[in-house]
Amino acid sequence: MHELKFDQDLCLRCGTQACLTKCQYIEFDGETAKKEILKIATGRDSFVLHKCVTCYACEEYCPFGNHPFYLIAERQEALGISPVPRPLVQRAVNLGIPFRGEPDIKEINGPVLNMGAFSDHMHLIQGKLFEGLPVISTDERKMFHYFCQLMYLHYGKDSVIKKRLPGIIETIAKHKPTEVICFHDECYGAYTSYCDAYGIEVPFKPIHFFEYLYNRLIELKNMIQPVKLKVAYQRPCSSRLSPDKHLFVGRIFNLIGAENVKREFVDENALCCAGAIQGQRQEGSRKRAVIQQQRNVEDMKKAGAQVCVFNCPACLQTIGDLVARNGIKPIHMTDLCRLAIGEIPAGWR
Amino acid sequence: MDSIYKSLTAIVGDGHVSNRPEELYIYSFDLGTAEPHRPDYIVSPETTEQVQEIVRLANRENIPIVPLGGGLSLAGLAVPLKGGILLDLKRMDQIIEVNEKARYAVIECGVSQGQLTSYLERHHPHLTHSEPGAPPAATIAGNVMIHGQGDLAQPYGFTSDMILGLEVILPAGELLHLGSCAVGTGWFTLHPLPDVGIFLGWYGTTGIITKLSIKLFPAKKIRGVGTFVVEDENLIPEIIFKITHTQMAEDIIAFSSAIPPFTRELHHINVNIAADSEKELEFREEIIWDDTLGEYIRSGDGGYLGFVRGLQRPQISKTSDYKKGGGFEYVGGIMPVETYPQCYREGRDISERHSIPYTVTGRVIGAAHSMMFAWTYAFNRADPETIRQAREALHETDDLVMKLGGVIWKPGTYGQKLVLERLEPDTRELMKKIKALIDPNGIMNPGNWEIP
Ligand SMILES: Cc1cc2nc3c(=O)[nH]c(=O)nc-3n(C[C@H](O)[C@H](O)[C@H](O)COP(=O)(O)OP(=O)(O)OC[C@H]3O[C@@H](n4cnc5c(N)ncnc54)[C@H](O)[C@@H]3O)c2cc1C
Ligand code: SF4
Ligand code: SF4
Numbered sequence: 195m196h197e198l199k200f201d202q203d204l205c206l207r208c209g210t211q212a213c214l215t216k217c218q219y220i221e222f223d224g225e226t227a228k229k230e231i232l233k234i235a236t237g238r239d240s241f242v243l244h245k246c247v248t249c250y251a252c253e254e255y256c257p258f259g260n261h262p263f264y265l266i267a268e269r270q271e272a273l274g275i276s277p278v279p280r281p282l283v284q285r286a287v288n289l290g291i292p293f294r295g296e297p298d299i300k301e302i303n304g305p306v307l308n309m310g311a312f313s314d315h316m317h318l319i320q321g322k323l324f325e326g327l328p329v330i331s332t333d334e335r336k337m338f339h340y341f342c343q344l345m346y347l348h349y350g351k352d353s354v355i356k357k358r359l360p361g362i363i364e365t366i367a368k369h370k371p372t373e374v375i376c377f378h379d380e381c382y383g384a385y386t387s388y389c390d391a392y393g394i395e396v397p398f399k400p401i402h403f404f405e406y407l408y409n410r411l412i413e414l415k416n417m418i419q420p421v422k423l424k425v426a427y428q429r430p431c432s433s434r435l436s437p438d439k440h441l442f443v444g445r446i447f448n449l450i451g452a453e454n455v456k457r458e459f460v461d462e463n464a465l466c467c468a469g470a471i472q473g474q475r476q477e478g479s480r481k482r483a484v485i486q487q488q489r490n491v492e493d494m495k496k497a498g499a500q501v502c503v504f505n506c507p508a509c510l511q512t513i514g515d516l517v518a519r520n521g522i523k524p525i526h527m528t529d530l531c532r533l534a535i536g537e538i539p540a541g542w543r
Numbered sequence: 544m545d546s547i548y549k550s551l552t553a554i555v556g557d558g559h560v561s562n563r564p565e566e567l568y569i570y571s572f573d574l575g576t577a578e579p580h581r582p583d584y585i586v587s588p589e590t591t592e593q594v595q596e597i598v599r600l601a602n603r604e605n606i607p608i609v610p611l612g613g614g615l616s617l618a619g620l621a622v623p624l625k626g627g628i629l630l631d632l633k634r635m636d637q638i639i640e641v642n643e644k645a646r647y648a649v650i651e652c653g654v655s656q657g658q659l660t661s662y663l664e665r666h667h668p669h670l671t672h673s674e675p676g677a678p679p680a681a682t683i684a685g686n687v688m689i690h691g692q693g694d695l696a697q698p699y700g701f702t703s704d705m706i707l708g709l710e711v712i713l714p715a716g717e718l719l720h721l722g723s724c725a726v727g728t729g730w731f732t733l734h735p736l737p738d739v740g741i742f743l744g745w746y747g748t749t750g751i752i753t754k755l756s757i758k759l760f761p762a763k764k765i766r767g768v769g770t771f772v773v774e775d776e777n778l779i780p781e782i783i784f785k786i787t788h789t790q791m792a793e794d795i796i797a798f799s800s801a802i803p804p805f806t807r808e809l810h811h812i813n814v815n816i817a818a819d820s821e822k823e824l825e826f827r828e829e830i831i832w833d834d835t836l837g838e839y840i841r842s843g844d845g846g847y848l849g850f851v852r853g854l855q856r857p858q859i860s861k862t863s864d865y866k867k868g869g870g871f872e873y874v875g876g877i878m879p880v881e882t883y884p885q886c887y888r889e890g891r892d893i894s895e896r897h898s899i900p901y902t903v904t905g906r907v908i909g910a911a912h913s914m915m916f917a918w919t920y921a922f923n924r925a926d927p928e929t930i931r932q933a934r935e936a937l938h939e940t941d942d943l944v945m946k947l948g949g950v951i952w953k954p955g956t957y958g959q960k961l962v963l964e965r966l967e968p969d970t971r972e973l974m975k976k977i978k979a980l981i982d983p984n985g986i987m988n989p990g991n992w993e994i995p
């Protein structure tokens with residue numbers, strides 16, 4: 195079985211315990227943080243395992259790439275500390291079961307865009323930005339054959355990921371891709387950070403979606419007209435698994451003339467959409483999610499954002515409506531980029 | 544040309560009568576598993592007077608007459624079991640009056656659910672009606688004739704409890720009114736006149752409704768669905784009891800199905816919540832999810848899945864997609880809510896025995912006074928064997944409803960027999976007398992609710 199590469203010695207030597215001291219949900223002093231991370235590393239119970247809202251952020255906070263969040267998720271399962279109620283765990287586990295036929299495998303022998311479990315979002319890959327790019331997982335009925343499974347980190351069900359992910363990788367590999375551009379950055383996180391942490395082999399080169407968009411925009415540079423919009427970026431939990439790619443957000447905004455407004459909840463300090471929080475077992479979780487969502491949107495408003503740019507379609511579904519009700523237009527990054535090259539996405543006014 | 548055809552044409556005009564085989568064929572079956580029966584004529588009247596004349600003709604000539612709304616009731620209830628005239632009422636589709644202040648609508652019998660919904664959304668956005676999950680072409684008259692239930696059944700009861708007035712044509716052609724409209728006032732109340740409620744739920748075997756007045760209700764600005772999930776079916780009755788106690792919800796539906804996998808052996812409870820402001824919505828959500836169901840969340844036995852704004856009206860069943868060929872039919876039972884666990888377990892067994900992926904749904908009626916529990920069976924229309932299996936499963940389920948102490952809702956002929964067998968002799972006798980008195984020639988939708 196695949197074992198997590200987590201080096202306890204790094205924690206012993208670590209000066210900051212940034213993984214926990216930067217946590218937005220639990221208060222720590224350095225000493226407590228050290229004590230608790232070591233408890234977790236040695237398989238003992240810790241209040242962190244009960245209080246963690248699974249925001250993924252400590253994966254980014256650890257300066258040594260030591261995977262504290264994967265460790266937490268693994269221990270939650272081992273000690274039976276489920277962050278969400280059992281029925282939701284079962285539901286989520288069942289959700290990833292493909293049940294409507296086998297995938298249609300076509301060999302590509304080149305770069306490919308993988309929609310993962312978002313085949314119902316094909317409208318987000320329209321136009322010049324994607325011209326000539328072959329796409330896999332385009333059939334909603336079969337998308338769970340391409341589902342990266344990382345979602346189970348929110349459910350204390352790491353074992354499901356380990357069990358299913360190699361098969362998913364195999365399915366993608368059957369298309370003989372050279373590079374796999376991941377529509378969802380959770381997939382990118384899976385095929386880079388997670389697989390690396392667990393020593394799971396990935397026989398293709400994963401490409402972050404925003405890196406692709408940026409490079410494609412460079413190719414289409416002549417067409418770009420500055421969008422001249424004040425934008426706030428909604429950073430998803432999954433982007434904490436690829437913090438090295440977060441810079442493409444700023445690069446894209448610069449390139450297309452979008453003004454990234456100055457916010458409190460931005461970059462490392464970003465607030466997630468709270469979709470994973472609302473159903474958790476901890477007392478007051480639903481309310482916590484509601485309040486967080488309000489704080490987040492208030493912050494966008496205060497900063498003068500006209501548009502809220504989404505990376506993850508699930509975030510868009512969770513808070514897009516709230517954003518819109520607050521007078522800010524919710525839009526996916528691809529649609530913003532399309533605007534910049536003179537294409538009008540459906541529904542844009 | 545035969546004389547009946549001629550007389551019918553004289554009543555409704557050319558183009559609204561047919562005895563062409565291809566049309567008779569189409570009207571000979573419904574969406575479910577019922578055996579087809581061809582009518583002899585299809586007639587589509589436009590006015591109450593035309594209906595009256597057609598009924599008089601049928602009575603005089605002793606020809607069966609079967610009223611048809613959307614034909615979506617599924618159990619063969621508008622299939623002309625003994626041939627005769629199929630009275631397609633869809634052309635009588637006038638919305639005659641909407642009384643804003645007293646919250647009711649007077650409509651003709653062919654007005655469909657979808658038509659009323661869109662009319663209200665457009666012209667009276669703060670009013671709504673209790674819309675069933677049927678396709679939008681289903682009529683309101685058809686729904687009350689089978690004691691249907693819509694998405695306001697939880698707070699307000701069966702659709703037939705929302706009737707404020709009726710215009711009915713009896714088999715001999717008499718035209719009568721029930722409710723305040725009978726004394727020449729508005730159509731605003733069914734009471735306090737002495738009760739002559741002998742039409743609702745009779746499938747048109749005692750008379751044809753041509754007009755009705757139906758209650759409308761406040762349409763809040765925000766309407767949406769929140770979902771709670773449990774593994775243990777035994778928890779459903781107490782959870783429903785607790786949610787209904789809050790009086791904070793509209794529709795409450797619990798369901799479980801083998802496909803898709805995420806609903807398998809789990810019970811989702813969809814709770815419709817409506818509010819006029821964000822403040823009201825959050826208040827209601829807090830009461831329902833945090834204060835009332837919080838204990839299940841903390842213990843890990845129940846999970847809050849989230850709240851989605853907007854109502855999918857109607858919520859058409861996807862079940863028909865699960866077997867090739869697109870067919871499905873369900874048995875509905877009006878059941879005590881406390882029987883949910885047995886309804887689910889025994890329903891699953893029946894499905895498994897007949898190799899059909901199980902689908903069960905329970906919609907709460909009133910403050911948990913009862914629920915309409917539906918067991919749905921998919922079949923392939925092109926495969927007689929799967930139809931036979933589904934029919935067998937449906938019959939077993941009819942038996943199950945009675946065994947579990949419920950009453951079969953909108954039973955087909957098999958279920959009607961089961962109900963009538965158990966009916967107290969004196970009640971049976973009264974029903975028989977009423978029917979004989981009103982329809983001595985037995986021309987009205989014969990084969991249904993016939994008491995030997
Ligand atoms: C996918 C699906 C979902 C459904 N969900 C629901 C639901 O949530 N709730 C619910 O209650 N039902 C539901 N139904 C059942 C049914 O479709 C509805 O109850 C519908 O409102 C029935 O109306 P109809 O016009 O189709 O009736 P029909 O089938 O046309 O008629 C029903 C009966 O009434 C008689 N009749 C019709 N019009 C008159 C009249 N004017 N005078 C006298 N007799 C008349 C007919 O002869 C027949 O016996 C569902 C059906 C389907 C297919
Ligand atoms: S996980 Fe990283 S940040 Fe946390 S204590 Fe260990 S080394 Fe330091
Ligand atoms: S995942 Fe988020 S909530 Fe959990 S410990 Fe890490 S930073 Fe804190």
